[in-house]
Amino acid sequence: MPFDIARIRAAYPALAEGFVHLDGAGGTQTAGPVVDATAAAMRAAMGNRSAAFAPGRRSLELVAAARSAVADLLGAEADGVVLGPSATALTYTLARTLGARWRPGDEVVVSRLDHDANVRPWVQAAEAAGATVRWAEFDRDTAELPTERYAQLVGERTRVVAVTAGSNATGTVPDVPAIAAIAHAAGALVCVDGVHSVPHGPTDVAALGADFLVTSAYKWSGPHLGAMVAAPATWERLRPAKLLPSSDAVPERFEYGTPSFPLLAGVAAAVDHLAGLDPTATGSRRERLVAGLSAARAYEETLLERLLAGLAVLPGVTVLGSPARRCPTVSFRLAGLSPQRTQEELGAAGLCLSAGDYYAYEYFQAMGLRDSGGAVRASLYHYNTVEEVDRLLGELDRLAAGGGRMAG
Numbered sequence: 001m002p003f004d005i006a007r008i009r010a011a012y013p014a015l016a017e018g019f020v021h022l023d024g025a026g027g028t029q030t031a032g033p034v035v036d037a038t039a040a041a042m043r044a045a046m047g048n049r050s051a052a053f054a055p056g057r058r059s060l061e062l063v064a065a066a067r068s069a070v071a072d073l074l075g076a077e078a079d080g081v082v083l084g085p086s087a088t089a090l091t092y093t094l095a096r097t098l099g100a101r102w103r104p105g106d107e108v109v110v111s112r113l114d115h116d117a118n119v120r121p122w123v124q125a126a127e128a129a130g131a132t133v134r135w136a137e138f139d140r141d142t143a144e145l146p147t148e149r150y151a152q153l154v155g156e157r158t159r160v161v162a163v164t165a166g167s168n169a170t171g172t173v174p175d176v177p178a179i180a181a182i183a184h185a186a187g188a189l190v191c192v193d194g195v196h197s198v199p200h201g202p203t204d205v206a207a208l209g210a211d212f213l214v215t216s217a218y219k220w221s222g223p224h225l226g227a228m229v230a231a232p233a234t235w236e237r238l239r240p241a242k243l244l245p246s247s248d249a250v251p252e253r254f255e256y257g258t259p260s261f262p263l264l265a266g267v268a269a270a271v272d273h274l275a276g277l278d279p280t281a282t283g284s285r286r287e288r289l290v291a292g293l294s295a296a297r298a299y300e301e302t303l304l305e306r307l308l309a310g311l312a313v314l315p316g317v318t319v320l321g322s323p324a325r326r327c328p329t330v331s332f333r334l335a336g337l338s339p340q341r342t343q344e345e346l347g348a349a350g351l352c353l354s355a356g357d358y359y360a361y362e363y364f365q366a367m368g369l370r371d372s373g374g375a376v377r378a379s380l381y382h383y384n385t386v387e388e389v390d391r392l393l394g395e396l397d398r399l400a401a402g403g404g405r406m407a408g
């Protein structure tokens with residue numbers, strides 16, 4: 001099925017403003033049905049969760065609908081979906097909870113390719129427990145994360161292996177199932193950061209071998225909320241710090257405070273929206289999600305190829321890494337212009353891109369690029385077009401030739 005980009009774009013009201021959004025990794029635009037569902041929930045009579053009266057039941061239903069939607073998106077069980085304010089907050093909760101059981105001599109394995117949200121919570125939990133941190137290094141040229149190194153890093157004292165399913169800096173998609181198999185053979189738990197990978201194709205938490213997988217709805221057309229999934233039986237074994245009167249049930253005991261019910265309506269609407277990306281798809285919501293996100297991935301790959309081919313022939317452009325499997329995300333630097341200046345020049349032309357380290361702190365530190373401003377990132381999403389990719393390439397060509405728009 002050809003990807004009907006005009007139909008797709010019409011679903012995002014913000015695109016009417018005319019900016020070129022090339023920062024999906026930093027957050028996508030919000031789909032119209034998400035805006036509508038959130039507003040409808042805010043307009044409706046609403047109470048805190050209670051089965052005793054209709055507005056209270058409405059809140060209960062919104063929570064249940066959000067869990068069921070995220071479960072369909074990730075191939076998980078609704079009772080294993082923990083909802084929270086952000087992927088960072090959820091990972092901190094998990095790391096503190098697991099870390100409370102670690103002893104000196106225990107080990108955790110983190111990667112230098114990960115966003116700091118799947119690094120620092122583990123490093124700090126290890127410090128608090130006197131446990132040891134072991135680092136998986138990436139290949140400096142390709143930005144691949146070699147699987148075979150995990151065989152040396154993981155041992156009988158490894159408690160957790162934390163790894164990304166998609167780098168938000170280089171787009172690298174590591175071989176998470178193989179890494180998880182090594183971790184599981186040693187009895188370790190696997191925590192996968194799916195924040196950057198989930199928007200770009202179907203996700204199956206079991207196929208990945210993830211004991212825990214975290215995602216953020218604002219990276220896939222939804223509101224600023226996160227979710228972490230695990231098997232309900234896995235959550236049952238864990239006891240987080242919590243308030244005395246709050247629910248002790250799974251998954252509620254991992255959720256702090258009163259959730260934003262209207263934004264949860266937006267989460268479910270975002271998943272329904274993704275399930276409609278391929279209008280010819282039929283079957284369960286999960287099946288339509290797999291079809292829709294597969295179609296989106298195929299379309300994004302054509303844009304990525306065009307972007308990479310265009311960058312390769314631009315003078316003065318250096319692309320960071322060349323991973324074999326990648327999300328449609330590319331970091332690059334322009335000779336003679338700092339990443340921040342490049343970002344500002346592009347911004348002045350109406351193109352929105354990230355610059356810096358985008359919290360992929362260890363990656364840029366290891367590359368020796370943090371002090372010189374990191375890189376510029378072009379991160380594609382399924383609402384981007386060939387014309388937008390060409391506009392970026394054209395602007396970069398002009399900048400490479402010394403033709404900045406901004407004075408000074």
Ligand SMILES: Cc1ncc(COP(=O)(O)O)c(C=O)c1O
Pocket residue numbers: 025026085086087088089115117118164166167168193195196215216225226
């Ligand atoms: C790969 C990756 N992991 C984690 C995060 C953190 O997500 P959140 O903002 O929901 O805490 C981000 C955010 O950019 C990310 O790109």
